Amino acid sequence: MYKLLIVDDEVTIRTSLANYFPWEQIGFEVVGICADGKEAIDFIENNQVDVLLSDIMMPNVTGIELAKYIYEKKLKIKVVMISAHSEFDYARASMRYGVRYYVLKPTKYEELNQVFSEVHMECDMENIEECEEDLNIIERIKKYIDENYEDVSLETISELFHLNLYYISRLFKMKTNMNFSDYLTQVRMEKAKVMLATTEQLISEICIRVGYTDPRSFSKAFKKHTGVTAREYKVSKSYVK
Incomplete structure (x- = not known):
């Protein structure tokens, strides 16, 4: 469900829009009703809003000024304007702020349904693109990580990819179902297993090669990952040979 905010200075219009149109059937949830643009800005600053349905002419802060606020703040909110034929010049002015959808007064079921079906589809496509990008x-x-497991951290990834540290951490967990640190440990342990099985390097040398400065930390992590100590693993692989 996409979250919809309805804004109109006429109480009968905003309540009718909120209550007498089957928003949920087309994928929207009405999360707020405001009497003007100022109320809407206050609401947006404290609540998640995906789509805005706003009258264009209102006291205090107009629909155009509200669209300008959303545009300048770079908020990911789709704006649908309600306008009369006589207000078309005002409606055109809102296009400079990214407004592409309009509903004429008096609002009709068919028009609302068509416009918001398009808005829903556009939101879906953008979400897919964002998901793919993530x-x-x-x-x-x-x-x-696979190529630089010896010396990598969340901080170095943040700097390299020019992304917020906490954003990367949250995104990594959401997309892989693993914490960044857990994934790094997994990679290091798998690399250590290969070295133990295929080289004559000392365990202390392998410990350093996979990014550990403390042998005890390495031993603890290895046993937790494999169920055996590094020495037991090396011996078992030597025996197989």
Whole structure:
């Protein structure tokens, strides 16, 4: 459900729009009703809003000024304007602020349904694109970890990809169902297993090669990951040979 805010200075219009149109059937939830643009701005600053349905001419803050606020703040909110034929010049002025959808007064069921079906489809497409972009990001981060596991951290990833540290952490967890640190440990342990099984390097050397400065931390992590100590693992692989 996309969250919809309805704004109109006429109480009968805003309540009718909120209560007598089957929003949920077309994928919208009415999360707020405001009497003017000022109330709407206050609401937007404290609540999630995906789509705004606003009258164009209102006291205090007009629909155009509200659209300008959303545009300048770079908020991801779709704006649908309600306007009369006589207000068309005002409606055109709102196009400079990214407004592409209009509903004429008096509002009709068919028109509302058509416009908001288009809005819903556009929101869906943008969400898919954002999701796909987030998954590239994640695959690139995983590739970097796989190639630089010895000396990598959330901080270095943040600097390299020019993304907020907490955003990366949250995104990684959401897309992989693993914490960043858990994934890094997993990669390091798998690399250690290969080295233990295929080289004659000392365990202390492998410990350093996979990014650990403290052998005890490495031993603890390895046993937790594999169920055996690094020495037991190395011996078992030597025996198999």
